[in-house]
Amino acid sequence: MELKNETILEIVPTFRVQWEEVQNCYVVLYPEGMVKLSQSAGEIMKRVDGKKSISDIIMDVSATFDGADVNEDVMKFLEVVYGNGWIRVK
Amino acid sequence: MATAGSELSNQSQPLWLLAELTYRCPLQCPYCSNPVEMAKYKNELSTEDWIRVMQQSRKMGATQLGFSGGEPLVRKDLEILIKEARSLGYYTNLITSGVGMDESRIVAFKEAGLDHIQISFQASNEELNNYIGGTKSFQHKYEMARLVKKYEYPMVLNIVLHRKNVSQIKDILDMTVDLNADYVELASTQYYGWSRVNIDQLLPTKEQLMHAESIAREYQEKMKDKMKIIYVIPDYFENRPKKCMNGWGNIFLTIAPDGSALPCHAAGQLPGLQFPNVRDHNVDWIWNDSPDFNKFRGTSWMKEPCSSCDEKHKDLGGCRCQAYMLTGDATNADPVCDKSPFHEKLHGDVERIAKLSGNKEFESKPLIFRNMKNSKEISNKKTPESV
Numbered sequence: 001m002e003l004k005n006e007t008i009l010e011i012v013p014t015f016r017v018q019w020e021e022v023q024n025c026y027v028v029l030y031p032e033g034m035v036k037l038s039q040s041a042g043e044i045m046k047r048v049d050g051k052k053s054i055s056d057i058i059m060d061v062s063a064t065f066d067g068a069d070v071n072e073d074v075m076k077f078l079e080v081v082y083g084n085g086w087i088r089v090k
Numbered sequence: 091m092a093t094a095g096s097e098l099s100n101q102s103q104p105l106w107l108l109a110e111l112t113y114r115c116p117l118q119c120p121y122c123s124n125p126v127e128m129a130k131y132k133n134e135l136s137t138e139d140w141i142r143v144m145q146q147s148r149k150m151g152a153t154q155l156g157f158s159g160g161e162p163l164v165r166k167d168l169e170i171l172i173k174e175a176r177s178l179g180y181y182t183n184l185i186t187s188g189v190g191m192d193e194s195r196i197v198a199f200k201e202a203g204l205d206h207i208q209i210s211f212q213a214s215n216e217e218l219n220n221y222i223g224g225t226k227s228f229q230h231k232y233e234m235a236r237l238v239k240k241y242e243y244p245m246v247l248n249i250v251l252h253r254k255n256v257s258q259i260k261d262i263l264d265m266t267v268d269l270n271a272d273y274v275e276l277a278s279t280q281y282y283g284w285s286r287v288n289i290d291q292l293l294p295t296k297e298q299l300m301h302a303e304s305i306a307r308e309y310q311e312k313m314k315d316k317m318k319i320i321y322v323i324p325d326y327f328e329n330r331p332k333k334c335m336n337g338w339g340n341i342f343l344t345i346a347p348d349g350s351a352l353p354c355h356a357a358g359q360l361p362g363l364q365f366p367n368v369r370d371h372n373v374d375w376i377w378n379d380s381p382d383f384n385k386f387r388g389t390s391w392m393k394e395p396c397s398s399c400d401e402k403h404k405d406l407g408g409c410r411c412q413a414y415m416l417t418g419d420a421t422n423a424d425p426v427c428d429k430s431p432f433h434e435k436l437h438g439d440v441e442r443i444a445k446l447s448g449n450k451e452f453e454s455k456p457l458i459f460r461n462m463k464n465s466k467e468i469s470n471k472k473t474p475e476s477v
Contacts, residue, residue, distance in 0.1 A: 014244035022151035029181035031206040031244050031273060034153050
């Protein structure tokens, strides 16, 4: 399935995204495992909440990075993690 | 998982806390990873002790928490511990046989915030499952696995493979498909503790392994969008050791039922350890400063052939317990490595068992089941050579 600007995404319940103080980053937790997220990946994943559309996320992330054009990067990242099974279409 | 630098060992964090709540268990699997001397472990930690351990470990960066055993369902305070763990921010894993579970408990765990349930099966059919587990449990496990999915937990099914069940791998995988597992761990028996006692009955032949591997690969491909299948071959058939526990005192922290802290759940057998106890010390001291957790950290403890080996950072010398069991010295290279002078001896064992397997008399030798009675008997006469 193709992700579009108006698509609303949510985290698959197997996975959990949370801020980790000690690691100083966002992480994705799943059965018996953890992936540390880079700063930009964390900024995207924390906005996947079952309410925001992809274009909302893009605008929001862009604002965090001083209005930079993040359109393509966000889309590419979401496609990868969609493929990983971390997120699904609401 | 995170990759902590092996030289900068003081930057390691106990990301994985394994809480062995009890060694009591209704099953008697003859390959259990619990210590053979488990009958000596009495005086289990209290609810308050466990909560303190969870708080201290969480502060140090622990994110994954495994409730294990024995059978963790035996503990009446499991719901309380899950609730506390979840509120501390852990990803909570329940590692269970399913025996002692029912629908109301599955619901209670969900309400307490449990993230994931892993159920073990001993085989894909009732007769062998119940024989290996030493208890009539197959139907119940099946029902529990269905309920775990009904209540929308991610479910891992764990099947320990050995000579008595590995040929049924196709049936085992069909069972996991039928049960709708999210992850399947096909865990080849590791020969420590009880499985070392039973190695003659459990070590598979090379032919069995090659067959199992090809079926596992087939299902990995076939099921790739629905189910993740993890297949680990036993390291006795390898030429380089595994990076055991991802390095000593690197990410794993095991707490035994009596509060002893260990860098790995099998390390209790190693000589010269002091087993710092969480009743006497905080987790920070145990992890960073205790002699045990520093003993094999990094690479400075190594002898030849490890110390000058250009692969030493890759596998960190392999498994300390295996080195001790097979060579009598825990600072030796893991004999799985073909640079170890003991490697031939290990292969000799493999070949001896391969020759005898299928022989009626050899195959009918009884398994030593994991129970407190056998634990007491073995502990009373144990020397390193006899196991």
